[in-house]
Amino acid sequence: MEKIVALCANRGFIYPSSEIYGGINGFWDYGPLGTELRNNIKAEWWQLMVRERDDVVGLDSSIIANPQTWVASGHVAHFHDPMVDCKLCKKRFRPDQVDPSDRCAENESGTHDLTEPRQFNLMLQTSIGATEDKASIAYLRAETCQSIFLDFKRVMQSSRKKPPFGIAQIGKAFRNEINPRNFIFRSREFEQMEMEFFTPPAEAMDWFERWRAVRMEWHKSIGLDPTRLHWREHAENERAHYAAAAYDIEFDFPFGRHELEGVHNRTDFDLKAHTEHSGKDMSYTNAETKERYTPYVVETSVGVDRCLLAALASAYVEDEVGGDARTLLKLHPKIAPFKAAVLPLSKKLSESCQPILKALRTRFNIDFDVSGSIGKRYRRHDEIGTPFCITYDFESEEDHKVTIRDRDTTTQQRVPIDGLLEYLATAISGDVG
Ligand code: GAP
Numbered sequence: 001m002e003k004i005v006a007l008c009a010n011r012g013f014i015y016p017s018s019e020i021y022g023g024i025n026g027f028w029d030y031g032p033l034g035t036e037l038r039n040n041i042k043a044e045w046w047q048l049m050v051r052e053r054d055d056v057v058g059l060d061s062s063i064i065a066n067p068q069t070w071v072a073s074g075h076v077a078h079f080h081d082p083m084v085d086c087k088l089c090k091k092r093f094r095p096d097q098v099d100p101s102d103r104c105a106e107n108e109s110g111t112h113d114l115t116e117p118r119q120f121n122l123m124l125q126t127s128i129g130a131t132e133d134k135a136s137i138a139y140l141r142a143e144t145c146q147s148i149f150l151d152f153k154r155v156m157q158s159s160r161k162k163p164p165f166g167i168a169q170i171g172k173a174f175r176n177e178i179n180p181r182n183f184i185f186r187s188r189e190f191e192q193m194e195m196e197f198f199t200p201p202a203e204a205m206d207w208f209e210r211w212r213a214v215r216m217e218w219h220k221s222i223g224l225d226p227t228r229l230h231w232r233e234h235a236e237n238e239r240a241h242y243a244a245a246a247y248d249i250e251f252d253f254p255f256g257r258h259e260l261e262g263v264h265n266r267t268d269f270d271l272k273a274h275t276e277h278s279g280k281d282m283s284y285t286n287a288e289t290k291e292r293y294t295p296y297v298v299e300t301s302v303g304v305d306r307c308l309l310a311a312l313a314s315a316y317v318e319d320e321v322g323g324d325a326r327t328l329l330k331l332h333p334k335i336a337p338f339k340a341a342v343l344p345l346s347k348k349l350s351e352s353c354q355p356i357l358k359a360l361r362t363r364f365n366i367d368f369d370v371s372g373s374i375g376k377r378y379r380r381h382d383e384i385g386t387p388f389c390i391t392y393d394f395e396s397e398e399d400h401k402v403t404i405r406d407r408d409t410t411t412q413q414r415v416p417i418d419g420l421l422e423y424l425a426t427a428i429s430g431d432v433g
Contacts, residue, residue, distance in 0.1 A: 083178050123142050163198045264301070
């Protein structure tokens with residue numbers, strides 16, 4: 001894990017937020033490569049969950065909603081974690097997450113003197129408008145799905161859908177986690193990719209099973225190590241109050257097996273709760289059968305940041321090439337920040353590379369790297385996960401071909417320049433890498 005964190009900081013994937021002021025616990029910035037990786041993961045999710053389907057549409061709702069939303073959803077009353085304080089050093093912990101090696105700075109023995117557990121609400125608050133009184137309190141959303149429920153009728157009508165259909169959203173969520181930890185695994189600001197699928201009640205369990213299969217396949221399709229992905233069914237006493245069935249997709253992170261994604265049958269809990277609190281009917285009437293019901297919801301919910309961490313953990317490899325140690329990010333080409341790097345063998349060939357760059361950049365994120373020996377440039381790109389290095393040499397001037405080097409196998413192939421775009425398109429979409 002330390003190696004992944006160091007690589008992320010040194011190579012421009014992820015840095016602590018506001019680092020020059022000492023950072024802020026639970027908040028992270030994504031650098032140039034992290035931004036690309038993140039965007040690629042989100043694009044892959046959106047492609048599968050929205051664009052390739054007739055029965056799912058997208059939404060981009062506001063982060064702050066009417067605070068009644070969070071009363072109706074149960075978050076104001078129930079979105080709590082237990083918390084204990086050390087009476088001596090004032091440090092705060094979740095009782096189930098006290099690290100035994102963590103020492104109290106105010107006690108010679110190092111042992112914390114902990115209070116009894118108290119409940120702590122995890123929603124982050126802000127205030128809206130010029131006055132700061134109780135009436136101005138608003139919450140940064142703790143999950144993206146609530147606005148999907150609020151907009152359910154509008155989206156259904158405007159997009160001419162009817163159950164079974166889904167609404168998908170990617171967006172930031174905020175939780176005042178007591179112990180943000182394990183790098184980006186548990187943060188206070190993170191991003192979710194959620195899809196709420198509205199179904200006739202009798203069809204909910206069937207859709208639940210179908211979505212489970214879709215979601216597991218997606219993780220494998222973006223290159224997560226299949227041997228590290230597992231299903232875990234929630235025991236009845238562990239399920240959220242609204243859930244009739246719940247499974248987590250867990251991943252073997254370097255710090256243990258933990259939740260990556262949740263798939264829930266949320267029943268009609270959310271739409272009924274919002275009907276009750278808003279006074280607006282959220283039921284649906286089937287125009288043909290005249291049957292009226294409040295749809296059940298099957299939810300798939302995954303964190304972008306956790307997914308990105310699982311992708312990095314799956315991809316990080318240390319091996320040897322020609323007797324030299326190398327660090328390699330074996331990212332699936334679909335999500336790799338750069339799809340290829342164009343490397344002129346000599347600086348003098350830079351100009352000749354420009355038409356290649358221009359053509360490839362119409363479709364892909366391509367780096368242009370002229371500095372250092374060719375071997376150094378290969379290593380640099382291996383370390384950031386670039387699946388292909390395209391070398392333009394003096395022969396290229398004559399035969400109009402370039403050498404493509406494969407990141408994982410280091411094998412090289414001579415390819416005509418005018419076939420490059422097609423070569424990359426095939427290699428990226430296939431299971432190469
Ligand atoms: N709408 C359902 C929901 O929000 P959740 O299990 O609380 O369920 C869903 O969160 C996903 O969001 C998790 O599986 C995880 O990937 C991500 N997530 C939750 N809390 C997180 C945090 N503090 N930091 C990073 N990701 C988080």
